[in-house]
Amino acid sequence: MAMLLAPAGSPEALEAALDAGADLVYVGLKGWSRGGARGELDWQELEDAVGRAGARGVEVQLALNTIPKPRERAVLLDQIPRVVTLGIRTLIVNDVGILSALRGRYPQLHLTASIGCGAQNEADVAFFRDVGAAAVVLPGTVGPDEAAACVAVGGVAIEVMLHMVEEFVLLGKCSMPSYVHLRPTAMPGGLTDVTRQTGSMKRGGVGACYKICEQPWHLEDGHGRRETSMLPSRQLSRIGDVAAYVAAGVQVLKLQGRSLPPQLLRPLVARYRRALEDAGAGAGTPPTAESVLPPSWTVVGR
């Protein structure tokens, strides 16, 4: 049976995810995850999270989904033994170079190619398998049939982000914010000589992508025609397709939202828990069961 992987951006959110029935929880480590400051745990919180989740039989996975510059990579890699000591076995990464470096140095780790790696097809999945990923995350825009083709690649687990903000530009393929504003900033956590590339969606900001895609635009052509337009984006929920993804062989159903407060996260996880159990019992889940998150929790609050 597929497992439910929930986000947690705070100790309170972790508790909510556990209460609501998550099988797995992913968190970010302060300074090293793309979720930004609002969705990251410090070392003490991370240790506590692993302990509390472990007591309930739930694994904590760690998102290290920034792309440090080469001279900063060593700083990141040197922190992995401490992560392992805490009992964390699964790291979620955003870059093939980091994935390969971790694979070579820490072969015991279970590495997941995050949604930011941009995998969308079976060839991408095969690539990440060959590089050493144990799991690949596909966006929820990839339907059950396509997911089944990715599962058929074999040798790597398929995860699907069933609940996510579908932005106009694909995750892992967007440089719009940094075109407008790129601002290297100090890393949290007291690390020196290390900067975060705030504004870079791939390299990791402090939760700030400047919402370029959420602004109203004046669309102009060369003939003077002018329209006011918003780039399309939506809160994507595939809760009605949970059974189809499970039947396709998807092993992990993932939810986006490390910045969600506990009061929003708890019912979200509970709904997907129920959908997963319904799927196991052969029952369907109506696709309308999902509520839409407030706009302020999309994109920058992800």
Next chain:
Amino acid sequence: MAPVTARFELTTSVSNLRQLRTSDLAAYDAVYLGNIYCRLYEGNLLERPAELREAIRVARDRGRQAYLTTYGAPRNDALQVVRGALEVAAAEGAAGVEVHSVGLLKLVHDEFPSLPIHVGNFANVYTDVGADVLKAFGATRIAPHYELTLDEVDEIARSCGLPLELLVHGKMPLGVSEFCILLEYEATWGVGCPDLCQQEVFLRKEGWGLKSVGKGVLSGRDVCMLEHLPRLLASGHRHFRIETLSESPAYRAAIGAVYREALTRAMAGNGRPEPQWWQAIRDHARLGLCNGFYFGQSGMDYVAAHDDHT
């Protein structure tokens, strides 16, 4: 670092056979064939094997290398289409194929080993270790992600030993989408797909903007590295791209001519841009110029090497 040669290569990009036939490629050494954004783009060479075959021959007859490009974010249904284009490219002796998806890198490496593989911007090469991984999968040339600074680019070049292809002019690709934002204006504007995305459409904010090609977003300003060519050459770079996928044949010809002459002179030790080059560049840059991210600034900013170019 790849061996530094006395020659440089200047490349451009063309989506379809019509544009190829109407473009003056005299300034270029090579041309990327196909449109990376949309399967419905008019005459997209990736979707038309017979026209791709003809395009490769046209490029070759004009003494230009033909490279095939591929989709920026392919889904499963595009893989078989791309395989068809790759078969044509391999059979016709295309000089290489550009991939923006790591899956396509593996696919080409496994199924079309005769084709040299160029890794494109959307494949997200950010570091030396990333480049090393793709090199192990057969990459022969890499376009580092456009968010990198020149110092970072140089670091990758020194480490991986592959030639790097650098964008020196044109609107910088910033995003790939599965939506076309222009379709909703078909009725209002009286222009339908596939002609709609060939209009000059800009997403404007006060003081700046982006260019839309429907399913792709480009920089509104033209990246311009004209006055920095000596810096690029001194670092050993020899492969340069003028991004023209959304531009007219006139743009392709005029900007190409400027850079052909500028690079030739810079190779000979004279890197000072001529006033008429700036004029030609300004004539084709509707929203102005930028340097992208090469100097560590926001992508839309411009850093000058000299004070007197404007």
